[in-house]
Amino acid sequence: MKIIGFIASPRKEGNTAWIINQILEEAQEQGAEMQSWSVSDLDIKPCRGCLGCHKGDGDRGCLINDDMQQLYEALAYADTLVLGSPVYMGQMSAQAKIFTDRLFAHISPRFSPHFKENAVKKAAACVYAGES
Numbered sequence: 001m002k003i004i005g006f007i008a009s010p011r012k013e014g015n016t017a018w019i020i021n022q023i024l025e026e027a028q029e030q031g032a033e034m035q036s037w038s039v040s041d042l043d044i045k046p047c048r049g050c051l052g053c054h055k056g057d058g059d060r061g062c063l064i065n066d067d068m069q070q071l072y073e074a075l076a077y078a079d080t081l082v083l084g085s086p087v088y089m090g091q092m093s094a095q096a097k098i099f100t101d102r103l104f105a106h107i108s109p110r111f112s113p114h115f116k117e118n119a120v121k122k123a124a125a126c127v128y129a130g131e132s
């Protein structure tokens with residue numbers, strides 16, 4: 001099993017990073033391969049809503065050529081993804097939302113010709129760190 005964690009908090013040693021790292025370490029102890037990405041360190045632009053992914057323009061799904069392309073490649077080989085975000089104003093962080101929107105090009109079966117059947121077999125979880 002391959003699991004990828006995405007930390008969508010700007011605080012590298014904050015609560016979100018701690019939770020994601022705990023999950024990844026536990027998965028690794030259980031024999032999983034793991035990878036971790038700090039979304040804040042990457043240049044990921046917001047979805048432009050051009051629907052180029054829907055029309056099949058370009059050969060890699062999303063037409064925006066930024067660091068999200070690396071994440072699409074990483075995700076293609078993962079069985080499980082875990083997204084961690086702090087709660088900001090009752091919602092996920094801006095980094096988490098931009099990342100989530102950009103998944104549209106690859107995991108939305110109704111809209112994307114780049115949708116891969118095996119994407120439906122992936123497990124996904126979101127974890128949120130808030131103020132109690």
Ligand SMILES: Cc1cc2nc3c(=O)[nH]c(=O)nc-3n(C[C@H](O)[C@H](O)[C@H](O)COP(=O)(O)O)c2cc1C
Binds near residue numbers: 011013086129130132
């Ligand atoms: C701009 C901003 C908005 C926040 N809004 C909320 C909120 O609506 N609800 C909440 O429970 N915590 C809120 N918090 C607190 C953070 O979610 C909380 O401290 C979280 O654990 C931080 O995660 P991190 O350590 O990974 O950055 C907010 C913090 C910031 C900086």
